[in-house]
Amino acid sequence: MNYFIRFILCFILADLHRFYCDQSCHASRNAQSRKNHLLNENDDNQNHIELKQQCNVEQHHTPIDYSQMVRLPGGSFIMGTDQPVIRADGEAPERSIQIDPFWMDIHEVSVQHFQEFVHRTNHITEAELFGTSFVFESMLSEAVSANITQAVAAAQWWLPVPNAWWKRPEGIDSNVSDRMDHPVVHVSWNDANSYCRSIGKRLPTEAEWEYGCRGNRTGRLFPWGNKEMPKGRHHMNIWHGTFPTNNTVDDGFFGTAPVDTFPSNQFGLKNMVGNVWEWTADWWSARPRLDQVHNPTGPNTGTDKVKKGGSFLCHKTYCYRYRCAARSFNTPDTSSSNVGFRCAADDTNEYVVP
Ligand SMILES: [Ca+2]
Numbered sequence: 001m002n003y004f005i006r007f008i009l010c011f012i013l014a015d016l017h018r019f020y021c022d023q024s025c026h027a028s029r030n031a032q033s034r035k036n037h038l039l040n041e042n043d044d045n046q047n048h049i050e051l052k053q054q055c056n057v058e059q060h061h062t063p064i065d066y067s068q069m070v071r072l073p074g075g076s077f078i079m080g081t082d083q084p085v086i087r088a089d090g091e092a093p094e095r096s097i098q099i100d101p102f103w104m105d106i107h108e109v110s111v112q113h114f115q116e117f118v119h120r121t122n123h124i125t126e127a128e129l130f131g132t133s134f135v136f137e138s139m140l141s142e143a144v145s146a147n148i149t150q151a152v153a154a155a156q157w158w159l160p161v162p163n164a165w166w167k168r169p170e171g172i173d174s175n176v177s178d179r180m181d182h183p184v185v186h187v188s189w190n191d192a193n194s195y196c197r198s199i200g201k202r203l204p205t206e207a208e209w210e211y212g213c214r215g216n217r218t219g220r221l222f223p224w225g226n227k228e229m230p231k232g233r234h235h236m237n238i239w240h241g242t243f244p245t246n247n248t249v250d251d252g253f254f255g256t257a258p259v260d261t262f263p264s265n266q267f268g269l270k271n272m273v274g275n276v277w278e279w280t281a282d283w284w285s286a287r288p289r290l291d292q293v294h295n296p297t298g299p300n301t302g303t304d305k306v307k308k309g310g311s312f313l314c315h316k317t318y319c320y321r322y323r324c325a326a327r328s329f330n331t332p333d334t335s336s337s338n339v340g341f342r343c344a345a346d347d348t349n350e351y352v353v354p
Pocket residue numbers: 237238239240249250251252253254255312
């Protein structure tokens with residue numbers, strides 16, 4: 001199906017978004033098969049990887065570094081919306097939620113910080129184990145595109161790119177030398193969880209993330225209010241122009257932006273919407289649990305994890321998910337060029353004012 005028809009369907013059939021268009025907003029790994037294949041290639045390799053993965057999940061016990069975090073005061077806030085844009089995602093209903101105080105990273109985790117984690121722990125990401133990761137096709141060089149024969153049936157502009165991983169975001173001929181302050185990408189939920197745990201932190205719950213996004217502004221679309229560009233200023237990195245054929249780069253960024261770009265919200269958090277999607281701790285369900293009103297943690301189990309905030313690939317006519325109430329999902333072993341994360345931490349007596 002060509003882009004024009006897909007675009008029209010997305011625009012008109014908003015409530016069918018999940019069934020038609022949402023399948024193309026992201027690509028998910030369809031099975032453990034390729035990783036299992038890699039793990040079974042030889043026993044020595046398997047033992048080597050398993051040993052390293054044991055190191056990955058080791059919990060860090062030294063004090064948390066709060067220097068790039070903010071303490072959110074908690075309290076009650078309104079989660080979700082009664083005016084859902086993408087109803088099938090479970091954006092509705094509005095409900096009053098109580099959140100305890102907690103800490104959250106000011107920024108999405110940068111390439112620099114993820115590299116330090118890898119050096120410290122020898123972590124091997126799932127993109128490396130699988131041997132491929134998903135990249136939006138217009139990000140690729142002609143040389144890399146020409147060598148890709150496999151396509152994702154339900155997501156035609158997402159390509160499984162060999163050797164795409166956090167250090168080579170667009171495959172073999174790319175690098176991160178000028179993107180050390182950009183958000184790390186090609187990290188699965190499992191990778192993100194390992195990172196946060198290694199420094200004594202954790203992934204935020206969906207409710208914590210949304211509370212942080214809203215920044216004490218009830219019922220607003222974005223962290224700063226309802227206008228996409230207040231006073232004509234860009235506040236986030238999304239797709240400007242015509243998706244997916246023409247990115248006018250009005251906000252200054254074709255791909256990711258440095259994690260400290262754009263104004264902070266009232267909590268001091270940056271890029272909660274746009275730039276990269278952010279993993280949360282919760283399992284996905286399109287029906288939010290309404291029985292959980294105090295520090296909700298979502299379903300007890302599931303097959304996908306919730307991600308929040310949208311990315312540099314989001315456009316209002318397609319994947320209008322750069323809103324605090326919006327939500328989407330991927331399997332916990334999926335990685336792609338537009339998903340990253342930030343960490344949170346419990347509010348304990350450990351923090352000492354410098
Ligand atoms: Ca942009």
